[in-house]
Amino acid sequence: MKRTLGNLMGSDNRESAPQQVMAAVLFADICGSTQLFEKYGDLQARQIEHRVLDALAAKTDTHGGRVIKTIGDEIMSRFPTPDQAVQAACAMHRTIKDDPDLARLNITVRIGVHYGPVLEVENNDIVGDAVNIAARMASLAKADQIITTRETVGSLSIDLEGMTRSLGRSWVKGKEDEMEILEVIWHESTSLTQMAVGGQEDLRNLLFAKLVLGYRGQDIELAVNTQPFTLGRDERSKLKVDRELVSRSHAYIECRQGRFVLVDRSTNGTYILLENGSRFFVRREEFTLHDRGFICLGQAITEHNPDIIRYQCVYP
Numbered sequence: 001m002k003r004t005l006g007n008l009m010g011s012d013n014r015e016s017a018p019q020q021v022m023a024a025v026l027f028a029d030i031c032g033s034t035q036l037f038e039k040y041g042d043l044q045a046r047q048i049e050h051r052v053l054d055a056l057a058a059k060t061d062t063h064g065g066r067v068i069k070t071i072g073d074e075i076m077s078r079f080p081t082p083d084q085a086v087q088a089a090c091a092m093h094r095t096i097k098d099d100p101d102l103a104r105l106n107i108t109v110r111i112g113v114h115y116g117p118v119l120e121v122e123n124n125d126i127v128g129d130a131v132n133i134a135a136r137m138a139s140l141a142k143a144d145q146i147i148t149t150r151e152t153v154g155s156l157s158i159d160l161e162g163m164t165r166s167l168g169r170s171w172v173k174g175k176e177d178e179m180e181i182l183e184v185i186w187h188e189s190t191s192l193t194q195m196a197v198g199g200q201e202d203l204r205n206l207l208f209a210k211l212v213l214g215y216r217g218q219d220i221e222l223a224v225n226t227q228p229f230t231l232g233r234d235e236r237s238k239l240k241v242d243r244e245l246v247s248r249s250h251a252y253i254e255c256r257q258g259r260f261v262l263v264d265r266s267t268n269g270t271y272i273l274l275e276n277g278s279r280f281f282v283r284r285e286e287f288t289l290h291d292r293g294f295i296c297l298g299q300a301i302t303e304h305n306p307d308i309i310r311y312q313c314v315y316p
Helices: 013-014 031-064 081-100 101-102 129-140 190-195 199-208
Strands: 018-032 067-070 074-079 107-118 146-148 166-171 181-183 212-215 218-223 227-233 253-254 259-264 270-272 277-280 286-288 294-296 309-314
Touching: 013 259, 018 031, 018 081, 018 129, 031 081, 031 101, 031 286, 074 081, 074 129, 081 101, 081 107, 081 181, 107 129, 129 286, 146 286, 218 253, 253 270, 259 270, 270 286
Parallel strands: 107 146
Antiparallel strands: 018 074, 018 107, 067 074, 146 181, 166 181, 212 218, 212 309, 227 253, 253 259, 259 286, 270 277, 270 294, 294 309
16 A cells, blocks of 8 residues: 555654653863874774773663663763763773773873753764763863863752852753853762762862972972963973973873873874883873873983973872
């Protein structure tokens, strides 16, 4: 029998129509994955990516979520509630830091979360504005960050809502008005419950963390509330390194959640030597400073180079 447009729009197709439900959408992205392929080659880099994505998927499952898809170096998950998504996001960061092999490679992820209406379509996929916003939050996040929206935070439990801070308002692609962006503050504690209960003490301890830089006989201390500390050839740099291979605005160091992060924005990159002998080269990307080591702008680290910067992370 010939089917009319009315037949096609009728009740015999309603069962397959997309269903709208509320869900928390999470995107987690591996930072600096391009450099992994450049440094370790395709095979080893893919093995590293798979290890990270498997860890992220495991935490999704542990916290009652479901992996929707992996897209290259990124995972997309959905959760019934925003609390579950935020708990999973914190656990994801922690499991990456607790893996000694991934920590040695300085692997970091950035995470975006948003809670809102989504359409359930075929193959267990979801689409809609909430998915787009969650993806945008992930793109706004930096390494080791969890970024979310005021709408999501407003639906969190009191304990989790108290672990967020506003970063101001930002334009989000596809939205007419600016949205308020918030960061979820996660910390070193072994469980989210411990962090929520002991949060004030944890935050108080972070206030006394510092980074000590040593350069040409001068010691400089950076506290967690210090403005970004600039390094470069420019006279206005807080630490001026006057060498030919050093860019005018070479790099800066900022503190995030009690960790000091070096952000390179130079032409020739930044070389880092850790106390355990591990060496890293950072160019147009970020590196979380751990324990103690050495930094050199624009050139490899050699024993007698007078422009080596010594660093030490000091925690209470």
